[in-house]
Amino acid sequence: AQTVTQSQPEMSVQEAETVTLSCTYDTSESNYYLFWYKQPPSRQMILVIRQEAYKQQNATENRFSVNFQKAAKSFSLKISDSQLGDTAMYFCAFMKYSGAGSYQLTFGKGTKLSVIP
Amino acid sequence: EAGVTQFPSHSVIEKGQTVTLRCDPISGHDNLYWYRRVMGKEIKFLLHFVKESKQDESGMPNNRFLAERTGGTYSTLKVQPAELEDSGVYFCASSQGPGRVGYTFGSGTRLTVV
Numbered sequence: 001a002q003t004v005t006q007s008q009p010e011m012s013v014q015e016a017e018t019v020t021l022s023c024t025y026d027t028s029e030s031n032y033y034l035f036w037y038k039q040p041p042s043r044q045m046i047l048v049i050r051q052e053a054y055k056q057q058n059a060t061e062n063r064f065s066v067n068f069q070k071a072a073k074s075f076s077l078k079i080s081d082s083q084l085g086d087t088a089m090y091f092c093a094f095m096k097y098s099g100a101g102s103y104q105l106t107f108g109k110g111t112k113l114s115v116i117p
Numbered sequence: 118e119a120g121v122t123q124f125p126s127h128s129v130i131e132k133g134q135t136v137t138l139r140c141d142p143i144s145g146h147d148n149l150y151w152y153r154r155v156m157g158k159e160i161k162f163l164l165h166f167v168k169e170s171k172q173d174e175s176g177m178p179n180n181r182f183l184a185e186r187t188g189g190t191y192s193t194l195k196v197q198p199a200e201l202e203d204s205g206v207y208f209c210a211s212s213q214g215p216g217r218v219g220y221t222f223g224s225g226t227r228l229t230v231v
Contacts, residue, residue, distance in 0.1 A: 004159075035219055044120075045208060045222035091160065095217070102173035103216035105152070107160040 002027045004094050006108035013082045014116050020067075021077045021111050023092030029053075033095040034068065034075045035105070040088040048090070051075065079113075087115045119143065121223035123209050129229045135197040138226045140209030142191070148172075148212045149192050150220060151184060155205035163207075166192060199230045 003026045013019035025034070036048040051059045051068050058066050063080045079086055092108040122141040130136050142149045151163040163182070164174040168189035177184070181200070186192040196203055206227050210220035 033217055033219075037222070042224065043206070043227075044224045045210075047219045047221075050219050095219075098173055098175070101167070102165040104162045104165070104173070104176075105160075105220075106162075109159050 002094050002096065002106045004092055004106055004108035006092050006111050008111045010112045012114040012116055015082055015084060017082055018078060018080045019082055019113065021090050021113065023075045023108060025073050025075065025094045027094065029096050035093040035095065036077045037091045037093060038088040039091065082115045084115050084117060086113065088113060121209055121211050121221050123223035123226050125226060126224065127227045129231060130199055132201055132230055133198045135195065136199055136228060138194045138207050140192045140223060142211030143221055146211035146213050148216055149186060150210045151194055152208045152210065153205050155202065160208065201230050204228055204230045
């Protein structure tokens with residue numbers, strides 16, 4: 001079974017600074033997908049960024065980028081120029097084909113990020 | 118386009134009662150998923166619909182949970198009878214394709230069983 005570990009339950013960062021959230025996972029699969037979702041106080045889960053395991057190039061989305069280390073099974077999220085609206089719970093998630101016709105997500109426990117003015 | 122809508126946003130019921138959660142996916146999304154997060158634990162997969170068919174229900178915890186998606190549009194998740202350990206946040210998500218590009222989640226229903 002896959003597991004996803006987020007070792008930082010809570011983090012804080014000053015506005016405009018850079019912060020990195022850690023995520024490691026355990027799998028024997030070679031084809032899979034990795035995601036970061038954010039959940040602000042409104043509770044809506046929002047997709048931040050996605051990485052396909054077969055791609056060596058790290059994904060980027062504006063101020064958000066990942067450091068994907070496949071051999072180390074590490075998938076960290078870097079947020080540059082942090083903004084107050086980045087305050088949220090961040091979930092790292094692993095996706096693979098379940099074998100039952102479904103692509104399921106396995107989530108970490110989340111990291112609560114607070115951006116301080 | 119309207120997002121994934123879930124209601125109620127919050128429900129408080131007594132142990133032994135029945136509760137029905139509803140999810141309206143994005144129009145045209147054939148794939149609909151239910152996940153839940155119980156207190157202090159990870160978000161866990163419950164089941165996956167493709168149109169009106171249950172594609173994968175391997176995550177359903179027990180037979181007190183019944184999910185339906187009549188007509189392939191909205192879905193309901195009924196808990197009967199509710200137990201204390203069912204408390205948590207129930208998320209619905211939908212995707213047009215099989216989900217490899219990620220799902221669109223709703224805001225969740227917070228269920229509290231007292």
